[in-house]
Amino acid sequence: MEYLKLIGIVIIILGFALHFDTLAVVITAALATGLASGMSITHLLSLLGQGFMDNRMVSLFLITLPMIGVVERHGLKQAAVNGISKLKHLSPGKILNLYLAIREITCAFGIALSGQVQFIRPLINPMAQASASVKGALSPKKVDLIKGQSAAIDNIGNFYAQNLFIASSGVLLMSSTMKSLGHAVSPNEIALYSIPVALIAFVLTFYYNMRFDKKLQN
Template sequence: MIKLIGILIVVIGFILKIDTLFTVLLAGVATGIVAGLDFNQIFTILGDSFVSNRGVSLFILTLPVIGVLERYGLKQRAVSLIEKLKRLTTGKVLTIYMIARQIAGALSIRMSGHPQFVRPLVNPMAQAAGLSNSDELKESDEEAIKALSAASENYGNFYGQNLFAGSSGVLLIASTLTQFGYNVTGLNIVKASTIMAVIALVVATIQFTLYDKKLNKSHKK
């Protein structure tokens, strides 16, 4: 039980609101000591763990960057771009983004969707496109466009992530089916996923187009 002292240290540290990084490091060192490791082994493990997981922290670094860009006019520039393209509608903007999302998935390009693209770019562009036939959007329209913007991200990500044969999801599905006696490869999974991705794109395009018609109809009234 003494080897679980690290958990106790973490709990106490959080209760006392001690610096999180210090608390975690202290818990790791304490756990290593009671497990019989010397300091060289402990810090080697900590270093290896940091290096192998350093990519996780890169996502956090993008958030303040997006915040600064928003502060200095990212949304305004996105809106200005859409206003220059008069033929673009909300549905077309969201369809284009969903296609881009699926292509990114097929090429195994990481996109951190909602915080990096949907909130600062896709939603403002979709809102601006919605103003192409009206001077002002109702609050209900704004909320609906927000929801559809998030939906385009979710559709594209969910149905596009298995379009790359080397993705973790495809490999997991293939290995699991193989264990149960099914003779499948990653390419087989990609082929099946491609069919579903196309169907999802068609259905989403219909949904976005119907919303365009609904929006136009409400403003004509």
């Protein structure tokens, strides 16, 4: 009878193999495992609800997806394009450098941004394309280059500046891990030594974006 408690694994394997709805398969597996283990339906539902409440912050970013879709549908993207097209001296590289600075500063203050969803797709990428198209239409290759560069800038800003905030999850994890290994490293020290890394990343990326502008002109 002990093996019956593994029924949830069987349900998940079969459900995924048969391409059933993922959420339905997981919930069914959880219910089957709980019932097979002798839990009451009330206790089981209570555990599922508690698990959701404890981890609800993980899925909070999903709220931004419909919001971004709504504002795009009502002209946010076009408004950004129209605004940038009026600024003749603004280039894709300058826009991306400005966003990189914003990304690193917000990371330093612990402000979490879902950059790719909230900024890159609806704002930064269209703005960069609009500034590049002032002098003429863009080829499909150049459009793809701008898309890739815009996405990369968000990743660079987030990756190299995320440890500037002493209470970020990465900093706390490193501090606790080093302490468990017998090395007393405080979150303040990790954040302090992350400053040169963030500055070097900014300077190198700034130069790379300037080279990117020249590449688009060819």
